[in-house]
Amino acid sequence: MHFLSITWDPNGVLLDLGFFQLRYYSLMFVIAFSLGWYLMKKIYQNENQSEEALDSLFIYMVLSVLIGARLGHFIFYEPSMFLEDPLSIILPVKFSPTFEFTGFRGLASHGAAIGVIIAMYMYSKKVIKKPILWILDRISIPVAIGGVFVRLGNFFNSEIIGKPTGTDYGIIFKQLGETFPRHPAQLYEAFGYVFVFIILQYTYWKTDKKDKLGYLFGLWLVLTWTVRFIAEYYKKSQGGFESALGVFSTGQWLSIPFVLVGFYLMFLYHPSKKQS
Numbered sequence: 001m002h003f004l005s006i007t008w009d010p011n012g013v014l015l016d017l018g019f020f021q022l023r024y025y026s027l028m029f030v031i032a033f034s035l036g037w038y039l040m041k042k043i044y045q046n047e048n049q050s051e052e053a054l055d056s057l058f059i060y061m062v063l064s065v066l067i068g069a070r071l072g073h074f075i076f077y078e079p080s081m082f083l084e085d086p087l088s089i090i091l092p093v094k095f096s097p098t099f100e101f102t103g104f105r106g107l108a109s110h111g112a113a114i115g116v117i118i119a120m121y122m123y124s125k126k127v128i129k130k131p132i133l134w135i136l137d138r139i140s141i142p143v144a145i146g147g148v149f150v151r152l153g154n155f156f157n158s159e160i161i162g163k164p165t166g167t168d169y170g171i172i173f174k175q176l177g178e179t180f181p182r183h184p185a186q187l188y189e190a191f192g193y194v195f196v197f198i199i200l201q202y203t204y205w206k207t208d209k210k211d212k213l214g215y216l217f218g219l220w221l222v223l224t225w226t227v228r229f230i231a232e233y234y235k236k237s238q239g240g241f242e243s244a245l246g247v248f249s250t251g252q253w254l255s256i257p258f259v260l261v262g263f264y265l266m267f268l269y270h271p272s273k274k275q276s
Helices: 024-046 051-076 109-128 132-156 185-206 215-234 250-268
Strands: 005-008 013-016 021-023 170-173
Touching: 021 024, 024 051, 024 132, 051 109, 051 132, 109 132, 132 185, 132 215, 185 215, 215 250
Parallel strands: 005 170
Antiparallel strands: 013 021
16 A cells, blocks of 8 residues: 555546547647747737747747757657658557557657747747847747646656655656556656746846846756756656666756757857947
């Protein structure tokens, strides 16, 4: 008997109409993007930017997050799929070893971050006509709170699970056929991102740091990937190249460059007059 544990047994589906299913994970994405749009609307109003530019930003963000996260998962964690079953990377089905509808499972936050940076470069050149760091500084705020809902979605899906606690404390993921408690690593990480959001929100609205090009984005990089680095200690290994490098998990190795770039932007980067 595990007196300090909770048995977690959702089926992942919030609404089932037969021809249509609304999954918790999809709902979390909808909430994340909707809340992100609301937060950016406030920021764009404060910056005297047009609503047309905001609408374009929303499209760029949705596509870059989904495509980047999807490709990132297979590049960093399952590169063999590019040869074994490449169609499953871009389609919500797999063909090997048998055909199965899977949905878009497998989304890497590191891939999403890279996808967003590339998309924001295009957006800054084609739409907003400002330095890329200007828009990265501002989208870091809604992205931070979006991370909370993504990890909650992982929790509902019983995925990206934690390591066994070895005690009575933890979550028993019944969907995985388990009878022992694990760390709720998804909730640890989501909780960390709440603080990341609060710090960024305060820094933008209550200080003058938003006027220093790259500072807010750098702060987001440092805080977000530090949370991710710490959370990895409680996660079950997701594979990747960690076995070749040892010491850290794949997620931790991928987090280190983001943190270093963040510190550089916060303390060493000095934009040219042309950029600012």
